[in-house]
Amino acid sequence: MERELVKIFDTTLRDGEQSPGATMNIEEKVMIARQLEKLNVDVIEAGFAASSDGDFESVQRVAELATHPIVLSLARTKEADVVRAVKAVEKAKHPGIHIFIATSDIHLKHKLMMSRQEALDAAVWAVGFAKKYLDYIEFSAEDASRTDPEYLVQIFGEAIKAGAVTVNVPDTVGYAIPHQYGALFKFLREKVPGGNKVTWSAHCHNDLGLAVANSLAAIENGARQVECTINGIGERAGNTSMEEVVMALKTREDVFAHVKTNVAAEQIYSSSQLLSQVTGLSVPQNKPIVGANAFAHEAGIHQDGVLKYKLTYEIMQPQVIGLDSNRLVLGKHSGRHAFIDRLKHLGIDYSGTDMNKAFERFKALADKKKNVYDEDLIAIVTEETVRLPDKYELVYLNVTSSSMAVPHATVKMKVNGEESLDSASGDGMVDACYKAIAKIAGIEPKLERYAVKSITGGTDAQGEVTCLIRENGTSVNGQGSHTDIIMASALAFVNALNKLAHRERYGHQAGLHREGP
Amino acid sequence: MKRDKVKIFDTTLRDGLRNSGATLSLEQKVRVAQQLEQLDVDAIEIGFGGPLEIESMRSIAEAVTGPVVFGLSRVNRKDMERVFQGVAQARKPGINIFIPTSDSFLTKVRMSRQQALDTAVSAVGYAKERLDHIAFSAQDASRSDPDYLVQIFGEVIRAGATTVSVPDSTGQALPRQFGALYKFLRKHVANAKTVTWSVHCHNELGLAVANSLAAIENGARQVECTINGIGERAGNTSLEEVVMALRTREDAFTKVTTGIVAEQLYATSQLLSQMTNITVSINKPVVGANVLRH
Numbered sequence: 001m002e003r004e005l006v007k008i009f010d011t012t013l014r015d016g017e018q019s020p021g022a023t024m025n026i027e028e029k030v031m032i033a034r035q036l037e038k039l040n041v042d043v044i045e046a047g048f049a050a051s052s053d054g055d056f057e058s059v060q061r062v063a064e065l066a067t068h069p070i071v072l073s074l075a076r077t078k079e080a081d082v083v084r085a086v087k088a089v090e091k092a093k094h095p096g097i098h099i100f101i102a103t104s105d106i107h108l109k110h111k112l113m114m115s116r117q118e119a120l121d122a123a124v125w126a127v128g129f130a131k132k133y134l135d136y137i138e139f140s141a142e143d144a145s146r147t148d149p150e151y152l153v154q155i156f157g158e159a160i161k162a163g164a165v166t167v168n169v170p171d172t173v174g175y176a177i178p179h180q181y182g183a184l185f186k187f188l189r190e191k192v193p194g195g196n197k198v199t200w201s202a203h204c205h206n207d208l209g210l211a212v213a214n215s216l217a218a219i220e221n222g223a224r225q226v227e228c229t230i231n232g233i234g235e236r237a238g239n240t241s242m243e244e245v246v247m248a249l250k251t252r253e254d255v256f257a258h259v260k261t262n263v264a265a266e267q268i269y270s271s272s273q274l275l276s277q278v279t280g281l282s283v284p285q286n287k288p289i290v291g292a293n294a295f296a297h298e299a300g301i302h303q304d305g306v307l308k309y310k311l312t313y314e315i316m317q318p319q320v321i322g323l324d325s326n327r328l329v330l331g332k333h334s335g336r337h338a339f340i341d342r343l344k345h346l347g348i349d350y351s352g353t354d355m356n357k358a359f360e361r362f363k364a365l366a367d368k369k370k371n372v373y374d375e376d377l378i379a380i381v382t383e384e385t386v387r388l389p390d391k392y393e394l395v396y397l398n399v400t401s402s403s404m405a406v407p408h409a410t411v412k413m414k415v416n417g418e419e420s421l422d423s424a425s426g427d428g429m430v431d432a433c434y435k436a437i438a439k440i441a442g443i444e445p446k447l448e449r450y451a452v453k454s455i456t457g458g459t460d461a462q463g464e465v466t467c468l469i470r471e472n473g474t475s476v477n478g479q480g481s482h483t484d485i486i487m488a489s490a491l492a493f494v495n496a497l498n499k500l501a502h503r504e505r506y507g508h509q510a511g512l513h514r515e516g517p
Numbered sequence: 518m519k520r521d522k523v524k525i526f527d528t529t530l531r532d533g534l535r536n537s538g539a540t541l542s543l544e545q546k547v548r549v550a551q552q553l554e555q556l557d558v559d560a561i562e563i564g565f566g567g568p569l570e571i572e573s574m575r576s577i578a579e580a581v582t583g584p585v586v587f588g589l590s591r592v593n594r595k596d597m598e599r600v601f602q603g604v605a606q607a608r609k610p611g612i613n614i615f616i617p618t619s620d621s622f623l624t625k626v627r628m629s630r631q632q633a634l635d636t637a638v639s640a641v642g643y644a645k646e647r648l649d650h651i652a653f654s655a656q657d658a659s660r661s662d663p664d665y666l667v668q669i670f671g672e673v674i675r676a677g678a679t680t681v682s683v684p685d686s687t688g689q690a691l692p693r694q695f696g697a698l699y700k701f702l703r704k705h706v707a708n709a710k711t712v713t714w715s716v717h718c719h720n721e722l723g724l725a726v727a728n729s730l731a732a733i734e735n736g737a738r739q740v741e742c743t744i745n746g747i748g749e750r751a752g753n754t755s756l757e758e759v760v761m762a763l764r765t766r767e768d769a770f771t772k773v774t775t776g777i778v779a780e781q782l783y784a785t786s787q788l789l790s791q792m793t794n795i796t797v798s799i800n801k802p803v804v805g806a807n808v809l810r811h
Contacts, residue, residue: 019800020807174802177762177769178692178727179734192679208765209758209802213692213727220693237802244723251722252691284798286752288688288723293538294751313750315689315721399734 003260007042007225007250008242009201012064012275014045014074014231015239015516021468021477022279025502026058031382032230033062035274038347039267041069043225043244048074048516049088050081056088057413063092074516077101078125086133096136099126100168100517103155104143115510120155124162131163139164140517145171145181153191160194166225167198170517171214174207174237182217189222203517212244216272219249219259230275231283231290243268243289243321251316255480266322270347273375277382280466280479280492282453285342289316295323316415322347330377332366343381346374349382365462368483373456379464379481391416391501392441394494399486400430408467409433413440413494430489437490441497445471452485465492469500476500520774523763524559525737525756526715529789530577531562531589532753533743539793543573549744552788556781557737558756560585562613564603566596578610585609585650592616592640601647609648613682614640618669619657622686634669638676645677654682654717659690663701671707680713680739681706685728688721688751696731703736715739718754718804720746720770725754730762733773743788745797745804757782759790783809 012027017023024032029046036044046062047055063071071092073085077099089095101112101123109112114122123139130137139159141152156167169188171181185202189195202218202225215226233242246263249256272290272358278282285292295318330338339362343350350358361380366372396412409432410423422439426432430450438444449468454461463485467478478496483486530546541549546563553561561584564570570588580588586607588600592614594612604610616637617623629657637653644651653673670681683702685695687696699716703709716732716739718725729740746755760777763770786804790797799806 153768175765177730177766179731180769206800206802207808208528208762209726210730210762212723216691216724217693233800236800236808238800238807239804248691248722248724251689255691255694281799284801285795286720286747286750287798288720288751291751293749295723315687323738449799 001258004224004258005042006219006223006259006261007199008261008263009043009045009225009227010036010039010041010229010245011045011227012036012229012233013058013240014047015227016233018235019066019233019238019279019281020235021475022233022281023476023499023503024278025499026054028057028278030061030065032275032278033065034351035267035271035347037066037068038264039271040262040264042262043070043072043096045072045074045227047088050075050078050084050333056084057168059085059088060091062381063089063095065294066091070096071362072096072098072136074098075126075130076515077122079129082126082130086130087460089134094136096135096138097130097134098140099123099130099140102143103147103151105148106146107143116151120158120442123155124158127159127162127164135165137164138166138168138448140168140203142170142172142517143172144164144169145176145184146173149184149187149433152188156188156194156195160198165198166201167192168201168203168225168227168517169218169223170203170227171205172203172517174205174211176204176214177208177210178213178217182221183219183222185221199224202240203227204240206232206239209237211238211240212248212389215240215245216248219256225257229257230271231281231287233275233279233281241288243272247289247316247321250320265320267347268321269323270378273378274348274382277379277479280477280495282451282464282466289321328374330362332363334366334372339377342377344376346377348378348381353381365483368460371456371458372461376392376456376462379455379462383481390498392494392497394490395419397433397490399433401429401432407432409436411436411440411490415440429486433486433490434493436492437497443471443497445469445474446499448475450489451490455481463488465489467492467496469493469496471500474500474503476503518772518774520783521738521772523737523773523775524713525760525777526560526562526587526739526741527553527743527756527774528753529553529743529756530739531564532741533747534793536679536749537747537793537795539747539795541792543576545792546573546577550577550581552581552781552785554581555778556785557776557778558584559776560587560611560684562587562589562741564588565622566590566600566603571599571603574600575606578604578607581606585611586721587611587650587652589613589615592636594643597644599641600709604648608782609650610648611652612644612648613652613654614644615654615656616640618661618665620662622657630665634672635719637655637669638672639680641673641676649679651678652680652682652715653678654674654684656684657686658683659685659695659698660687663698665701665707670701670702670709671723674706674708674712678712680715682715682717682739683732683737684717684740684741686717686718688719690718690724690728692724692727692731695728696735699735699737713739715741719748720751720753723751725752726758726762729754729759730770733763733770738773745786745795745801747789747793747795755802758788761803778802
């Protein structure tokens with residue numbers, strides 16, 4: 001029997017970006033979109049065009065580059081939103097729009113201050129209006145899992161009549177439990193007029209740890225699209241993890257015998273690593289599928305007992321997600337060809353990267369570090385990808401510390417190309433260097449979180465520092481990697497300051513960015 | 518209607534720490550056990566009956582007053598004796614005896630189904646002469662022949678097991694099938710109503726919590742879980758997620774409740790994270806930093 005396609009709708013660039021500090025600049029979004037195309041997702045939600053000029057531009061860029069997936073922009077039921085979204089995706093090979101309105105009484109009353117009838121009218125009008133410009137229209141009933149099912153029947157029915165081709169039933173607040181969410185799909189697919197000619201979509205949040213289970217329950221009851229993000233990023237406890245849904249369907253294809261996805265599973269690991277590098281959000285070590293421990297008993301251990309153990313416990317092979325058991329790749333004698341070949345093998349898109357600079361960095365790293373692993377390469381390429389012209393650039397750093405003296409840092413930075421030097425003392429080396437950098441930048445953002453981890457094993461491993469800073473209500477993550485953790489800390493802080501500067505240039509309309517299913 | 522209690526069986530100190538990379542000192546383990554008591558868990562599994570853990574088990578067992586204290590044991594007498602010694606000082610001592618039941622695991626230990634059955638029954642009988650609280654776990658149950666499970670669970674219940682556990686040892690189960698397995702077992706196992714049915718899940722496919730909830734919907738009345746969901750590979754069922762799902766959706770889980778003191782969840786999560794140096798991911802449900810921002 002032919003398996004039916006469950007479309008993978010990736011919203012890493014829209015809903016995923018709402019994870020605190022996960023803001024990506026346009027070049028970073030383009031890089032992720034290219035990777036999503038390699039993953040062979042069916043739909044990319046590239047942003048919310050009306051929310052800011054930056055979002056508009058990134059939707060536009062993603063629309064231009066994507067060849068296979070449908071590219072969507074989110075829009076409210078307002079004329080200006082729809083016009084902006086349509087404009088942003090106009091150059092896409094497969095353009096689409098995603099229109100949403102809240103349908104639960106609690107949202108209608110407190111957020112929209114609308115009656116059910118008003119929301120229904122607004123939805124129908126917006127879908128009909130968009131249909132004049134675009135064929136591919138998805139309609140979402142925000143907070144559907146807490147909405148009166150009879151009202152859902154009515155609004156979905158009318159939206160379909162007005163031209164929606166995909167209807168989405170979001171569990172916006174992560175409140176659903178699997179058998180009830182599954183039953184809701186069953187009910188809606190039976191009752192909604194025209195329900196058999198559209199694609200039903202699930203969109204879940206992980207507040208109770210049930211996003212994947214709820215998505216699978218929806219699939220069992222006829223959903224043929226899952227909205228999800230790489231690594232499950234998203235605000236609060238995150239969205240449905242793309243890799244978990246895809247691998248659950250694949251690993252248990254004996255049970256999910258009627259369905260399949262188009263996802264190129266061997267791109268999962270690279271995608272996960274790339275997103276982690278770009279956003280500075282590290283992947284938890286026991287994250288299913290892509291966490292460092294998921295296949296931990298794999299790495300470099302060949303004793304018979306372990307192998308037997310592996311076979312009895314392992315329900316998936318690491319190769320399936322593109323994680324090679326042969327992890328050691330390059331060293332100081334590796335040439336440019338080997339470097340590029342490995343990037344190709346990893347499926348990393350480096351088209352926007354200055355390869356001379358990236359290769360120089362690779363050589364510099366290989367001089368300091370005997371073995372250069374895949375994760376190191378991903379870090380290099382991500383950092384060398386052409387970013388927006390950075391406002392701040394670290395030129396020079398000298399930190400002194402001993403048990404007899406107060407830690408002191410001297411820093412030289414370029415600010416908009418102008419060199420500037422300053423120094424500061426602090427409680428520790430990192431504190432001293434952050435204070436010196438803050439003095440030069442002339443702002444004192446609050447450091448909300450700071451974490452160091454090693455990218456690979458060994459004392460010569462690259463340290464990866466992530467920091468979350470906050471200034472005027474905006475949080476951004478900075479990330480830096482270096483064999484010296486003080487340097488990595490400084491790079492992470494400078495990276496965060498650059499993101500902050502970028503945010504100031506392309507500020508989102510206050511409050512608007514957080515909306516959506 | 519009075520709600521049934523779903524017992525919380527915490528295995529942070531046993532399955533949670535196994536192959537996790539974290540090593541806790543004895544003092545730290547005692548501190549965790551005391552915190553689990555503040556949470557008011559119903560049972561704590563404090564170690565494994567290998568030769569190295571007797572002293573550690575003894576110290577933890579002495580420090581715990583409320584919960585039943587379990588040690589995990591294979592079916593051999595040496596393991597069992599060590600567990601008896603380890604839990605001897607506990608107010609409520611117990612032993613959790615396991616044997617693999619799936620054909621692939623049985624092959625690994627070179628046993629036939631009949632041998633495993635006989636050994637399990639004999640071990641449970643041996644333990645019953647010494648302790649009241651006897652849990653029996655059929656390792657890799659989710660991949661075992663359900664009819665064989667009916668047989669082995671029926672026999673160990675007759676031999677004295679008071680709790681029977683149906684582990685998804687490899688994390689491959691799916692909620693609907695796993696729930697159906699409980700339903701089947703509770704219907705067909707002899708004297709099923711006289712024991713507590715327990716669920717033990719792993720998170721390979723991100724479904725440990727959902728599978729545990731499906732088991733509860735089908736009659737499980739004990740969940741084996743760990744703080745922050747720590748455990749090897751993708752971890753075990755997260756204690757805090759199961760507890761908060763049952764509590765937040767008590768409108769749907771109308772028949773059950775847990776005795777957990779939810780106000781202690783955050784402190785417990787933080788304590789374990791600091792001791793093990795395993796950070797709680799920022800978007801971890803219930804206890805992650807991003808969740809608590811709101």
